[in-house]
Amino acid sequence: ETGVTQTPRHLVMGMTNKKSLKCEQHLGHNAMYWYKQSAKKPLELMFVYNFKEQTENNSVPSRFSPECPNSSHLFLHLHTLQPEDSALYLCASSQDWASGGAETQYFGPGTRLLVL
Amino acid sequence: GQNIDQPTEMTATEGAIVQINCTYQTSGFNGLFWYQQHAGEAPTFLSYNVLDGLEEKGRFSSFLSRSKGYSYLLLKELQMKDSASYLCAVRDRDYKLSFGAGTTVTVRA
Numbered sequence: 001e002t003g004v005t006q007t008p009r010h011l012v013m014g015m016t017n018k019k020s021l022k023c024e025q026h027l028g029h030n031a032m033y034w035y036k037q038s039a040k041k042p043l044e045l046m047f048v049y050n051f052k053e054q055t056e057n058n059s060v061p062s063r064f065s066p067e068c069p070n071s072s073h074l075f076l077h078l079h080t081l082q083p084e085d086s087a088l089y090l091c092a093s094s095q096d097w098a099s100g101g102a103e104t105q106y107f108g109p110g111t112r113l114l115v116l
Numbered sequence: 117g118q119n120i121d122q123p124t125e126m127t128a129t130e131g132a133i134v135q136i137n138c139t140y141q142t143s144g145f146n147g148l149f150w151y152q153q154h155a156g157e158a159p160t161f162l163s164y165n166v167l168d169g170l171e172e173k174g175r176f177s178s179f180l181s182r183s184k185g186y187s188y189l190l191l192k193e194l195q196m197k198d199s200a201s202y203l204c205a206v207r208d209r210d211y212k213l214s215f216g217a218g219t220t221v222t223v224r225a
Contacts, residue, residue: 040124040217042120042214042217043159043205045214090158104149108158110158
């Protein structure tokens with residue numbers, strides 16, 4: 001149990017659908033992250049929120065839209081996705097965005113997304 | 117951009133030792149992390165290095181050489197449950213984490 005939960009765990013959607021991924025952290029952290037993990041590729045950072053403010057958008061297409069209503073919840077809204085967007089989407093949290101030292105990120109189990 | 121390299125796959129026998137190497141080229145350096153990820157599960161934190169040298173934590177050790185842009189994760193007394201993907205990640209001067217593609221370790225009986 002990492003204290004970071006994600007729903008749904010699996011999602012199949014068509015290219016014209018609209019869906020949302022949800023992440024919740026119970027660790028009292030202030031920073032939350034979305035990553036994309038494709039097979040045999042490194043984790044790609046998509047978005048960072050620190051104290052509910054977006055601090056990083058890593059050149060992500062506009063068909064991915066994040067939302068952070070409070071420090072505990074993070075959403076990723078999806079619309080008109082492409083088959084190449086099929087991947088594992090991981091949420092993570094940490095105490096703070098720019099904290100140094102051994103401060104690590106805690107990951108959720110991910111949402112396995114398949115776009116048909 | 118950032119460049120993190122690690123081998124794709126490694127296989128070892130139960131009870132043996134395996135060393136997973138990681139080389140990196142990043143914009144500044146603020147620490148190196150190793151994560152373990154079992155299939156279908158979240159990556160979990162294993163170790164952190166920011167100074168040169170060896171950090172030991174039970175059966176797992178991690179080494180760092182900043183001048184060489186090099187780290188390794190050493191897994192000793194391998195157990196079947198150690199079969200997983202091991203991710204090397206480097207935090208740069210902007211506190212962004214860049215990940216390698218992961219090394220899949222298979223432990224055979």
